[in-house]
Amino acid sequence: MFKDMVKYLYFYSIITVLILSGSVHGQSMFESGFYLDEESTSHSGYIDRSFLNKSPDLIRFKKTRKSEPITLNPTQAKVVVVSGTRLESYQVQIDTSAKSINSLQNPAYERQHVFLELIIEGQISLYRYVTNDYTLFFVRSSGESSPNQLIYKQFEGPRGVYNNNAYREQLDKLDSCFNYSKSIDDLTYTEESLSNFIKYLNDCDKSSYKVISRAQNHSLRYLNISAFTGIRWSSMTSTERITSEDLFEWKDFGLTNVGIELEYLLARSRNRLSTLARIDLARSYQSSFIDLPLGEEFVEKHTDYLYFSLSIRGYLPTKSPVKLYIDAGIAKPLIIREGISVDHEERADFEYNNDNLLPTFALGLSLYNRISTEARFEFLNRTITDYNDFNNIRYTAVTFNLKYALKSYYSIWDR
Secondary structure, rough: OOHHHHHHHHHHHHHHHHHHHHHHOOOOOOEEEEEEEOOOOOOEEEEEEEOOOOOOOEEEEEOOOOOEEEEEOOOOOEEEEEEEEEEEEEEEEEHHHHHHEEOOOOOEEEEEEEEEEEEEOEEEEEEEEEOOOOOEEEEEEEOOOOOEEEOOOEEEEEEEEEEEOOOHHHHHHHOOOOOOOHHHHHOOOHHHHHHHHHHHHHHHHHEEEEEOOOOOOHHHHEEEEEEEEEEEEEEEEEEOOOOEEEEEEEEEEEEEEEEEEEHHHHHHOOOOOEEEEEEEOOOOOOEEEEEEEOOOEEEEEEEEEEEEEEEEEEOOOOOOOOEEEEEEEEEEEEEEEEEEEEEOOOOOOOOOOOOOOOEEEEEEEEEOOOOEEEEEEEEEEEEEEEOOOOEEEEEEEEEEEEEEEEEEEOOOOOO
């Protein structure tokens, strides 16, 4: 029954990680950047790029790491640059009917002041606008005050769903060379296809252009490196195989544990999730007089091992300096020294022979993105070996760690 409880506990810990990561707003992702205000004055500082692959309605900006963030809308910031992404604000006509398939063949425009992401900057520039429902592309020729939407939408017709591909005609009118390597009908409403055509148009006019790099969701800046040490509570039980009688049980507290943790934040989850690789050096020694079938004996126990684990972590960010997190993963112990010896038999009476991967999970609190405390459950009543021909050894270990981030994506001021 205990083993079933462990399985359910491990299962629910994974579910909890996913719930925590999906039910709350992402963590702040303030990175170096600047914006130009309506007077074209530049303001350098830190900009929250948590909008990732969606066009933001608002921008959060901090002059310094310690500053309280201010909120900027498209009327207050003409240009926003953060981690390679460049946003420009314009008043444009947006086809709001494109969010769903309907009976409207032509766009239903609505004038909005929005941030557009610049993809290609040149004589002819390409922009994109992304919402939860659709992605729209815009082009702006040199001399035009604002970009124009490239028209594409699906609509219901008498025989099913049809496509309005007016964007092809719009772009064809900009082509003065007429030596495009493909037919204009091959042009699709995707970033890659449209980008290639905009490059062609700029090359055709012999004008220089620049492809904007865009913020990357994979970078070494998302790698956190931490060192930790802790104390371990453990229990080792010897059980007689035939009768299932517990012959003896050792419990101890205060064993040394040190290790290194590599954590990689997943930017696409707005840093609500991360992947972990850890290595622990666990040292365990205990001695005691124990009543054994042959009488009372002085017994020594050694269990020294390296503990490798891979996990996924879910954060519950708050507005306070404290963050709650939950880990769930798998681990593999590599035994360094093992054995139980009695005073008249100075030898190792067991060898670790469980080759299975072990479930592991943890609960932790992070303070100011630098110091963490956690309880890590590693072995849970795990049968790890045969003590001899008649006995089994079950082992339980819980470690309480104090951890410090040697390298962190976050400043201590990012809460």
